Amino acid sequence: MSREIFAYIEHHEGVLDDSALELINAAKKIDESANVVALVLGTGDNLNKACEEAAKTYASVWKVDKSDLSYPNAEIIRAMLVNLLPKGSICLIPHDTFGIDLGPGLSVKLDTPYVPDIIAIDKVEGDKLVAVRQEFSGQAHTHVECDISSGAVLTIRPGTFAADESKSASGEVVDKSGDAGDVEVKRKFLEVVEAEAGDVDITQADILVSVGRGIGEEENIELAEELAEALGGVVSCSRPVVDAKWLDHSRQVGTSGKTVKPKVYIAVGISGAFQHVAGIKGNPFIVAINTNPKAPIFQVADVGVVEDCIEFLPVLTEKVQEMK
Secondary structure, eight states: OOOEEEEEOOEETTEEOTHHHHHHHHHHHHOTTOEEEEEEEEOHHHHHHHHHHHTTTOSEEEEEEOGGGSSOOHHHHHHHHHHHSOTTOEEEEEOSHHHHHHHHHHHHHHTOOEEEEEOEEEEEETTEEEEEEEETTTTEEEEEEEEOTTOEEEEEOTTSSOOOOOOOOOOEEEEOHHHHOOOOOSOOOOOOOOOOOOSSOGGGOSEEEEEOGGGOSGGGHHHHHHHHHHHTOEEEEOHHHHHTTSSOGGGBBSTTSBOBOOSEEEEESOOOOHHHHTTBOSOOEEEEEESOTTOGGGGTOSEEEESOHHHHHHHHHHHHHHHO
């Protein structure tokens, strides 16, 4: 008998997050014959747009339209999902800042196992699921066994499962607003305070040369700037560079920085911890330059260069300039 798997869909102003197309493939790794249902919560026209878009990928879309959901609130959504999810179902949630808030409490309320930050499904045998996680900033992989006989809440690391770009479904949107119930909450959304714009908007760049701790010194960032100029791109960075006050926070990529969608991403001296990689969306061509051949960044890179970036960057810049 096929399992019932639910995917929590994140969206903003009617546009689905990239993870929406990845969760369905994660679900199929658990059970190829599963009935995968998209859970789309929100309000108004933006919710309807998101549901219509989700229905292109998912055969079934459950819509919950509540005025309290004008902005995602994990306290409200957790209670509504408890009302909605059938007993024994598996719920997949993106492992981002919101998913980290939503997932653990949901598993407690549903009395099901919880496995966070999954990067792969190793195997499923009967009611035993073996998931793969990373430990020690990606330096080691662990295989976690989970009994899914009573269901489970699993958070999936964005970008680790291929996106389903087929848009082959003609799914049905079912309004489940009544079944979700009305929830009283202690915290309420007030407003979004936009961060001040920096000198460069890295979210609009097609080419990013991103520097990390491995750049060594502030003066060496000039090497990345020269490469970025030769490529027609801009310089971004990881959190240690911002913490050192070498570059402004507006240049930071990651969960505590900006989410970017470049066509090419060159990671210079960046280890590739989840908090950084989670900020890279849209499946860009990734080039990683690092002296450590076991750095996690190489696991997501299309091209890996094991070399001292201080020595390699001038050579690469010169070659780019020659080609131009």
